Amino acid sequence: MLVEPTKPQSPLPAKPDQQGPDTRTATGASTKVAAADVAQQGSFLTTAHGVRLVDTDHSLKAGPRGPTLLQDHHLREKISHFDHERIPERAVHARGAGAHGVFVANGAGQNICRSGFLKSGVQTPVFVRFSTVLGSRGSADLVRDTRGFATRFYTGEGNYDLVGNNIPVFFIQDGIKFPDVVHAAKPHPDREIPQAQSAHDTFWDWVSLHTEAQAHTIWNMSDRGVPRSFRTMEGFGIHTFRMIDASDQTCLVKFHWKPKQGVHSVTWEEAQLTNGNDPDFHRRDLADAIESGAYPEWDLGVQVFPDTNDQTFEGIDLLDPTKFVPEELAPVQVLGTMTLNANPVNYFAETEQVAFNPSNLVPGIDLTNDPLLQARLFSYLDTQITRLGGPNWNQLPINRAHAPINDMLRDGQHQNAVHSGVAPYRPNSLDGGCPFLAGPNDHPFIDIPVPVEASAKVRQNPVSFEDHFSQARMFYRSLTPLEQDHVVAAYTFELSKCYEQVIRERQLLALANIDADLCQRVATGLGLEAPAPTVNHSQTPTTPAVSQLGNTWPVAGRTVGVIIGPDSDPTDVEAIRSTLFNANVIPLIVGPHGGKIGSITVQRTYSNAASTEFDAIIIVGDTPPAPDALPSLDAKSASGHGPEMPTDPRVSKLVGEAWRHAKAIGSVPGKSSNSAAQIPAEAPGIAHGAAPSVAEDIVDFLRSHRSWDRFPTQGRAETHK
Numbered sequence: 195m196l197v198e199p200t201k202p203q204s205p206l207p208a209k210p211d212q213q214g215p216d217t218r219t220a221t222g223a224s225t226k227v228a229a230a231d232v233a234q235q236g237s238f239l240t241t242a243h244g245v246r247l248v249d250t251d252h253s254l255k256a257g258p259r260g261p262t263l264l265q266d267h268h269l270r271e272k273i274s275h276f277d278h279e280r281i282p283e284r285a286v287h288a289r290g291a292g293a294h295g296v297f298v299a300n301g302a303g304q305n306i307c308r309s310g311f312l313k314s315g316v317q318t319p320v321f322v323r324f325s326t327v328l329g330s331r332g333s334a335d336l337v338r339d340t341r342g343f344a345t346r347f348y349t350g351e352g353n354y355d356l357v358g359n360n361i362p363v364f365f366i367q368d369g370i371k372f373p374d375v376v377h378a379a380k381p382h383p384d385r386e387i388p389q390a391q392s393a394h395d396t397f398w399d400w401v402s403l404h405t406e407a408q409a410h411t412i413w414n415m416s417d418r419g420v421p422r423s424f425r426t427m428e429g430f431g432i433h434t435f436r437m438i439d440a441s442d443q444t445c446l447v448k449f450h451w452k453p454k455q456g457v458h459s460v461t462w463e464e465a466q467l468t469n470g471n472d473p474d475f476h477r478r479d480l481a482d483a484i485e486s487g488a489y490p491e492w493d494l495g496v497q498v499f500p501d502t503n504d505q506t507f508e509g510i511d512l513l514d515p516t517k518f519v520p521e522e523l524a525p526v527q528v529l530g531t532m533t534l535n536a537n538p539v540n541y542f543a544e545t546e547q548v549a550f551n552p553s554n555l556v557p558g559i560d561l562t563n564d565p566l567l568q569a570r571l572f573s574y575l576d577t578q579i580t581r582l583g584g585p586n587w588n589q590l591p592i593n594r595a596h597a598p599i600n601d602m603l604r605d606g607q608h609q610n611a612v613h614s615g616v617a618p619y620r621p622n623s624l625d626g627g628c629p630f631l632a633g634p635n636d637h638p639f640i641d642i643p644v645p646v647e648a649s650a651k652v653r654q655n656p657v658s659f660e661d662h663f664s665q666a667r668m669f670y671r672s673l674t675p676l677e678q679d680h681v682v683a684a685y686t687f688e689l690s691k692c693y694e695q696v697i698r699e700r701q702l703l704a705l706a707n708i709d710a711d712l713c714q715r716v717a718t719g720l721g722l723e724a725p726a727p728t729v730n731h732s733q734t735p736t737t738p739a740v741s742q743l744g745n746t747w748p749v750a751g752r753t754v755g756v757i758i759g760p761d762s763d764p765t766d767v768e769a770i771r772s773t774l775f776n777a778n779v780i781p782l783i784v785g786p787h788g789g790k791i792g793s794i795t796v797q798r799t800y801s802n803a804a805s806t807e808f809d810a811i812i813i814v815g816d817t818p819p820a821p822d823a824l825p826s827l828d829a830k831s832a833s834g835h836g837p838e839m840p841t842d843p844r845v846s847k848l849v850g851e852a853w854r855h856a857k858a859i860g861s862v863p864g865k866s867s868n869s870a871a872q873i874p875a876e877a878p879g880i881a882h883g884a885a886p887s888v889a890e891d892i893v894d895f896l897r898s899h900r901s902w903d904r905f906p907t908q909g910r911a912e913t914h915k
Contacts, residue, residue, distance in 0.1 A: 202237035205230075211485040213294045213536030215544060216319060216348065220589040220610035222599040229539070232591070242271055281546075282581045283331045286376055287342045289390075290325035291424065291477040292545035293484060295534035297347060297494065303529040306445050306498060307437040309558035310637070311349040312529055319348040320532055321592065323548055324424040324480070327359075328379050329390025334473035336465040337390040338419040338684065340410070343429035343451060344550040345532070348596040351637065355554040356449055357574070361418055362430035362518040365407040367659050369569020375400065375407065393691035402700040405662040408708065409516045412666045415684035417459035417677060417742060422809075422899070423479045425490035425751060426458040427451075433552075433567040434512040436501065436560045438642050446505065446512055446562065447496040448519060450526045454491040456747030458899045462683060464806055464855050471804040481537050488751030488778055489535045495526035503645075505562065511658040515566045517665055520737035548592045549578045560642045565655075584608050600629040663707045663729055670709050672736040674743050675907035682712060682908075686719035698722060715908075746897035750778035754892060755798065755808035757784045757845055759864070762815035764793050766862050766885035770812055773889035779896065782808070786820035786842065800844040801828050805851035809899075810892050814885065815864030817845045849873065856902050858895035860888040878904045 207230055208214070217227040238246045247268060254266035262269065301314025311318040325342035326333065341360040346353055365375045378400030381387050388394050392414065401407040413419070421427045429451030438444045460468070468475045483490060497519055499507045506512060508523050538544040551574040552567065561567060578587040584607030587593060602618045617625040632638035670681060685705065689698045698720055705713035706727040717724035738744075756770055767783070774781040784803045785796035798807075800820055805811070819842045825832040830844045852859050853873055860881040861873075875882050879901025881891035895901060 204237055205234050208233075208539045209485075209537075211481075211537050212539045214539040215321075215591040215594070216596060218591070218594040218596060220586075220594065220599075222595045222597050224596075233539070241268060242275070281583070284325075284581065285577065286327050287323075287325040287344075288331045289329050289333050289335070290323045290342065290545055291480050292321060292323045292538050292541075292548065293480060293534040294536040294538070295320050295322065295489075295532055297530055297532045299530035300528065302527055303496075304439075306439055306447070306496075307558040308440045308637075309349070309354070309556050310351050311347055311354070311556070312558070319596065320534075321346045321348075321544070321548060322532075322534060323545060323550070324427070324476070326390060328392065333390035334469035335476035336420060336460065336468045336473075338392060338414065338462075338465070338688075339390065340414060340419070341421060341424070341427055343427065345429075345451075346548065346550060346554075347556075349556050350597055351556045352597045353554045353593075353595045354556040354559065355550045355552060356431055357550045357552050357570075358429050358431045358449065358451075360421065360427040360429060361410060361413045362432060362448075362450075363409050363413065363665070364432055364515045364566060365401070365410045366404075366566060367406050367514055367516055367655060368565040369567075369573065370565075371404070372566075372569065372573065374404070393688040395692045395694050395697055398689060398692050398697050398701055399694070402697060402704055405704055405707075406516050406659070408662055408704050409666045409669070412669055412681065412708065415681050415688070416669075416673065417680050418457075419684070420459050420462060420465040421476075422458040422460050423483075424476050425480065425483060426453055426455050428453060428457050429492065430518075432515050433564045434499070434505070434562050436562055436642055436644070437496075438558055438560065438640060444501040444642055446499040446501050446507075448499075448512075448524075450495045450497070451492040451532070452495060452526065452528070454493070454531075454748060455750070456745065456899065457742045458747075459742060460806075461855050462680070462687065464851075467804065467851070468806040471806055475806070480534075482780075483751040484534060484537050486751065486780060488780075489533050490751070491534075492532045493528045494530050494532060495528040497521070497524040497526055499524060506658070511656065513562060513564045513656075514659050515564055516659075516662070520668075520735070521739040522737055543590075544592045547582060547587075547590050549574075549582060549587050549590075551575055551578075555639065557637055557639045560640070586610065602629065663704075664731060664734065666708045667731060667734050668737060669740055670712055671734055672738055672740050674741050676902050677741060677743065678712070679907050682715045682719070685712075685716045689716065689720055695722075699725070703728065743902060747899070749893055749896040751780065752809040752896050753780045753782060753807060754896075755784050755803060755805075755811040755848070756781045757803075757811060757813045757817060757848065758791060758794060758796075759815050759817040760786060760791060761864070762791070762794070763862075763885075766814050767794050769885040770814065770862075770889040773886055774893065777893045779893060784848075786817070787822075800842050801830075803844075803848065805848045805855070805857075808852070808857070810858035810860070810896055811848060811852050812860035812862070812888060812892060813845070813849070814862045816840070817842050819843070853904075856900040856904050858892050858901060860892045862888055877901075 214229045217225045217232055219225055239250060240246050253262045253269045255262050297318045297320050299312045299314060299316045303312030323344045326337060326339045328339050329337060343360055344357045346355050379392055379397045381389055382396055401411050431449030434446050434448055436444055437447050499512060507519055510517050510519055553571040579585055586606050586608045589610040604613060604618050615625040689701055692698055702713055702717050702722060703725045705716055706725050707729045714724040754774055758767060771781045782797045783794060784798040785791050786800055788796055788799055801822060818840060822828055823831040823842050830847055833843045833847050858879045859873055862885045873880055879895050881888045
């Protein structure tokens with residue numbers, strides 16, 4: 195419709211892929227109210243008090259050119275509300291994306307945990323928020339950073355929040371250091387730069403001095419720091435938790451989320467290009483996948499350990515959050531599967547206002563004495579009071595529990611409940627004794643009685659926390675040569691951005707204590723001498739489970755750019771589209787101009803397409819220079835040799851980037867050699883021939899994510915030994 199609609203009608207419904215929070219009262223009762231009924235109502239514009247308005251474009255003035263009148267209640271209400279629309283962003287994890295879904299338990303957890311949501315077949319609604327850590331709300335998605343992976347289970351026994359990251363270890367061992375690591379990693383306070391990056395002096399000054407951060411840092415410098423998608427990230431609970439079963443037997447566990455599509459990343463150049471072309475790449479990818487029906491899935495699993503007095507396993511202190519337990523020593527036992535199947539209706543009301551808290555526990559799951567976890571229990575609760583405007587943040591729709599609430603908490607800002615009775619205290623007789631304490635048969639939360647050794651008050655860590663390098667060494671030596679090359683390149687890039695040479699030298703010493711070869715290669719890149727290590731390592735085991743490479747995975751939700759020219763055969767294009775759709779892969783047609791080319795609808799153009807939005811590309815026929823292939827209209831056109839060249843230079847640019855990012859490339863021949871002619875036909879991940887077979891080959895290549903064997907590597911010779 196080209197003109198503004200004028201016939202009144204009700205607000206449009208949410209899109210089919212969207213779902214709001216379950217409609218509950220502030221005290222957990224289901225209202226059975228339709229989601230549309232908690233959105234805006236009526237056909238006419240009103241004030242916040244329901245009075246219909248005839249004009250919202252002009253303030254009330256004393257004549258057309260006169261002063262605005264103070265009595266203009268609509269102006270004051272509209273401007274005043276606008277002035278207060280923003281709330282404080284999170285100090286960390288400010289930039290995020292969320293989705294609704296469901297968790298279905300397989301029953302394996304019943305043997306170790308009494309939680310109701312882990313019983314076989316139980317379906318539990320969930321809301322998940324993914325995030326970067328360092329950047330502001332307006333920062334880019336594909337910065338090198340740890341990602342948050344926070345999940346809320348709306349169980350029938352109350353909300354359970356599993357608040358983790360995509361990396362299994364953390365920078366610090368004790369929560370008292372959390373302000374330090376964040377202050378060091380955030381932009382410099384004098385200039386407020388750089389944004390959402392660790393490649394600066396204060397971060398490397400801190401981690402090189404505070405060497406317990408080295409284990410987390412090397413994970414960040416690996417491909418885990420630049421994930422391809424939220425859908426292809428692992429999640430970790432980081433800490434060790436305690437579970438208790440129906441017979442009061444306890445065990446210790448570490449939580450894992452395993453993505454069904456595998457764990458995949460992008461190259462560093464690709465990340466930088468993406469942040470320029472589409473800083474919302476991860477947000478868009480998640481929302482588009484859900485909207486298209488390619489619902490992302492993760493298995494939730496646990497590593498299980500005996501609940502011993504020393505709380506160690508195979509020499510690893512389970513209370514040290516800078517350590518992880520190799521899966522070869524303690525395999526992950528799958529407890530169920532989570533599927534994300536709906537996008538939020540309103541970003542602010544859901545993704546921004548959701549408030550996770552590690553102390554949101556349910557019967558059967560309890561805490562350990564991990565000193566980082568203990569501090570998080572206070573910090574997460576405390577921060578919501580400022581960020582969400584008072585103590586009743588748990589009554590916001592996205593935070594409301596799906597269980598009855600009778601907490602005796604009263605009043606405070608933004609109180610939504612209308613509490614009855616006169617006795618919000620215990621014991622009482624005036625309210626009939628309600629609320630009552632749960633008995634052992636009422637399935638209450640249990641603070642598991644764990645013996646505490648007699649000791650003195652001290653500010654110190656156990657001796658086992660003093661090993662800061664062996665796990666970083668194990669991680670690096672467990673990677674494939676290609677992944678090691680990426681780690682070397684990341685350290686070299688980051689440290690090259692530090693202005694103070696002493697910081698580079700100090701971090702090189704830390705690298706020497708991790709791996710001499712890693713240190714030497716980074717030092718060479720920085721033009722510095724590699725120092726000798728100051729610690730001795732015994733034989734270091736490896737854990738191939740940390741590598742992202744070597745397997746094949748489902749391809750649902752992957753995106754392929756199908757590049758066509760003005761004379762591309764529509765039959766070939768349709769054959770490719772059909773093959774890709776049948777594999778649940780999304781084809782996007784890239785043409786010389788928008789609109790249609792014959793019967794083919796173009797979704798991207800040579801001008802606006804970016805290689806970074808595609809997992810693979812297929813060129814169909816000839817792609818000669820389009821009329822706008824002029825540097826004055828599109829600077830990318832200057833990458834070629836002028837309008838006389840047979841291929842549009844922007845197509846050549848797309849192909850060249852896909853080639854060096856190890857993406858699959860297919861071509862269907864046209865009348866002359868097309869832009870794929872520059873690519874070696876026998877190279878890994880290259881398909882050439884008839885349209886259906888090329889599309890099938892591309893789908894097969896996508897199962898390995900990238901054709902990394904296209905290029906030689908320089909990783910350690912003794913990798914995986």
